[in-house]
Amino acid sequence: xxxxxxxxxxxxxxxxxxxxxxxxxxxxxxxxxxxxxxxxxxxxxxxxxxxxxxxxxxxxxxxxxxxxxxxxxxxxxxxxxxxxxxxxxxxxxxxxxxxxxxxxxxxxxxxxxxxxxxxxxxxxxxxxxxxxxxxxxxxxxxxxxxxxxxxxxxxxxxxxxxxxxxxxxxxxxxxxxxxxxxxxxxxxxxxxxxxxxxxxxxxxxxxxxxxxxxxxxxxxxxxxxxxxxxxxxxxxxxxxxxxxxxxxxxxxxxxxxxxxxxxxxxxxxxxxxxxxxxxxxxxxxxxxxxxxxxxxxxxxxxxxxxxxxxxxxxxxxxxxxxxxxxxxxxxxxxxxxxxxxxxxxxxxxxxxxxxxxxxxxxxxxxxxxxxxxxxxxxxxxxxxxxxxxxxxxxxxxxxxxxxxxxxxxxxxxxxxxxxxxxxxxxxxxxxxxxxxxxxxxxxxxxxxxxxxxxxxxxxxxxxxxxxxxxxxxxxxxxxxxxxxxxxxxxxxxxxxxxxxxxxxxxxxxxxxxxxxxxxxxxxxxxxxxxxxxxxxxxxxxxxxxxxxxxxxxxxxxxxx
Ligand code: ARG
Numbered sequence: 001x002x003x004x005x006x007x008x009x010x011x012x013x014x015x016x017x018x019x020x021x022x023x024x025x026x027x028x029x030x031x032x033x034x035x036x037x038x039x040x041x042x043x044x045x046x047x048x049x050x051x052x053x054x055x056x057x058x059x060x061x062x063x064x065x066x067x068x069x070x071x072x073x074x075x076x077x078x079x080x081x082x083x084x085x086x087x088x089x090x091x092x093x094x095x096x097x098x099x100x101x102x103x104x105x106x107x108x109x110x111x112x113x114x115x116x117x118x119x120x121x122x123x124x125x126x127x128x129x130x131x132x133x134x135x136x137x138x139x140x141x142x143x144x145x146x147x148x149x150x151x152x153x154x155x156x157x158x159x160x161x162x163x164x165x166x167x168x169x170x171x172x173x174x175x176x177x178x179x180x181x182x183x184x185x186x187x188x189x190x191x192x193x194x195x196x197x198x199x200x201x202x203x204x205x206x207x208x209x210x211x212x213x214x215x216x217x218x219x220x221x222x223x224x225x226x227x228x229x230x231x232x233x234x235x236x237x238x239x240x241x242x243x244x245x246x247x248x249x250x251x252x253x254x255x256x257x258x259x260x261x262x263x264x265x266x267x268x269x270x271x272x273x274x275x276x277x278x279x280x281x282x283x284x285x286x287x288x289x290x291x292x293x294x295x296x297x298x299x300x301x302x303x304x305x306x307x308x309x310x311x312x313x314x315x316x317x318x319x320x321x322x323x324x325x326x327x328x329x330x331x332x333x334x335x336x337x338x339x340x341x342x343x344x345x346x347x348x349x350x351x352x353x354x355x356x357x358x359x360x361x362x363x364x365x366x367x368x369x370x371x372x373x374x375x376x377x378x379x380x381x382x383x384x385x386x387x388x389x390x391x392x393x394x395x396x397x398x399x400x401x402x403x404x405x406x407x408x409x410x411x412x413x414x415x416x417x418x419x420x421x422x423x424x425x426x427x428x429x430x431x432x433x434x435x436x437x438x439x440x441x442x443x444x445x446x447x448x449x450x451x452x453x454x455x456x457x458x459x460x461x462x463x464x465x466x467x468x469x470x471x472x473x474x475x476x477x478x479x480x481x482x483x484x485x486x487x488x489x490x491x492x493x494x495x496x497x498x499x500x501x502x503x504x505x506x507x508x509x510x511x512x513x514x515x516x517x518x519x520x521x522x523x524x525x526x527x528x529x530x531x532x533x534x535x536x537x538x539x540x541x542x543x544x545x546x547x548x549x550x551x552x553x554x555x556x557x558x559x560x
Contacts, residue, residue: 070083
């Protein structure tokens with residue numbers, strides 16, 4: 001129920017045509033201090049119309065507004081503040097929520113539309129970094145939120161499985177590699193080789209030339225190199241899948257950069273035909289406006305680039321999925337790259353050029369500095385997740401040794417801690433990497449919400465009700481919860497339109513806090529006429545916390 005709309009209608013009726021509903025609605029505010037009522041209407045605009053002081057208008061309006069659904073109406077300076085009859089309105093709200101069940105919060109804004117999410121996209125033969133974690137968890141959550149809003153979603157893992165780094169790796173492997181070692185610990189070994197390549201290349205820059213040549217041969221189909229490349233790719237994917245399994249993420253496509261190796265002629269020809277290509281120091285580029293560097297399409301030696309492959313991928317995906325929107329969930333350090341991609345597609349006059357969007361996010365920092373994979377100093381995500389799960393398990397074994405499925409619960413809690421830590425911060429903020437913060441199961445954390453959800457279920461287990469029915473409650477704490485539950489659909493819609501799961505994450509913290517306050521103040525299991533209503537409220541909270549966590553890609557164990 002849109003409480004602002006209810007209030008705006010009442011105001012419009014009283015104001016008798018003086019101001020229109022559509023002008024009133026956006027003016028209505030939620031008072032910062034909850035004691036000042038549920039909603040407030042500022043009278044400045046009316047005061048101008050009537051040439052009276054706003055406070056006087058507020059006084060007059062307050063006397064006219066009375067309605068059976070408003071329990072308190074009073075002027076506060078230039079505002080009219082109102083509170084709703086929480087018992088009646090609350091009954092309508094909660095009854096509707098219970099009736100909607102799992103579909104509560106769904107909307108139809110995306111029905112008939114397809115959104116493609118380019119997400120995760122780690123680089124083969126390199127460790128899965130914290131940046132890729134951000135892309136994975138933000139993309140995963142956005143895909144779930146999009147689906148809740150009615151969209152068809154296509155999740156694409158645009159693997160970094162092509163490019164000069166494979167030239168480097170092939171050179172490094174041939175010079176210093178050991179087959180057995182790679183077979184035993186592929187990612188670690190390949191990473192060591194990659195790091196070694198960079199160290200050596202600092203002393204011997206000609207190694208870079210060798211790597212470029214090796215990549216060129218790979219692009220041209222050298223059998224020896226393709227076999228090596230395939231092997232690197234297979235072993236790396238195996239390692240990535242361990243992480244995806246823990247996170248519960250899957251993809252609709254793993255067509256990465258290599259997939260486009262033989263699909264780049266089309267875009268290059270198209271650019272040529274339209275006269276958009278220019279020669280620059282032997283390379284082919286598309287010059288761009290607005291202070292953007294030209295987009296490099298083909299290098300002097302004929303090799304294509306990251307951008308060329310992204311252009312080919314965009315064309316391919318438009319044809320394959322006919323998306324209405326394509327989101328690139330990629331770190332903000334690639335902002336210029338995606339502006340270039342849009343710029344080139346725009347120059348080709350594709351109408352859909354502006355339905356592709358870069359969804360950037362901040363970096364993980366270590367002591368205020370960027371974490372890099374190149375020098376081998378990276379914190380490995382697989383290790384972080386495993387450590388989180390171990391810690392959660394230790395916690396369970398200490399506090400609740402008889403818990404059934406303790407390993408499953410530990411997985412939900414440990415992974416949930418890491419994922420929530422990421423999603424609760426505003427997307428563009430950088431996150432200071434701190435294992436300790438991530439693994440804290442108190443305060444504004446995933447485990448806190450999971451725990452609140454489990455607490456609600458433990459109450460429900462005490463009285464196994466078959467059917468939940470809500471007849472209305474009139475205490476302040478339950479009304480605060482009902483108002484929050486009522487906001488869930490709007491929070492989901494906003495989380496999608498802002499591409500920010502953090503809005504949902506923050507909402508879940510607020511709901512958990514309200515519920516815990518309620519739990520601390522009100523005796524829920526008390527044999528009186530309101531018992532079933534209180535239990536119904538608990539049930540609604542449990543369901544929405546579970547659904548909210550699910551939309552963030554986090555599990556919600558019923559017991560922990
Ligand atoms: N593999 C790239 C990296 O790790 C990210 C790819 C993002 N997606 C894309 N279509 N460019 O930096």
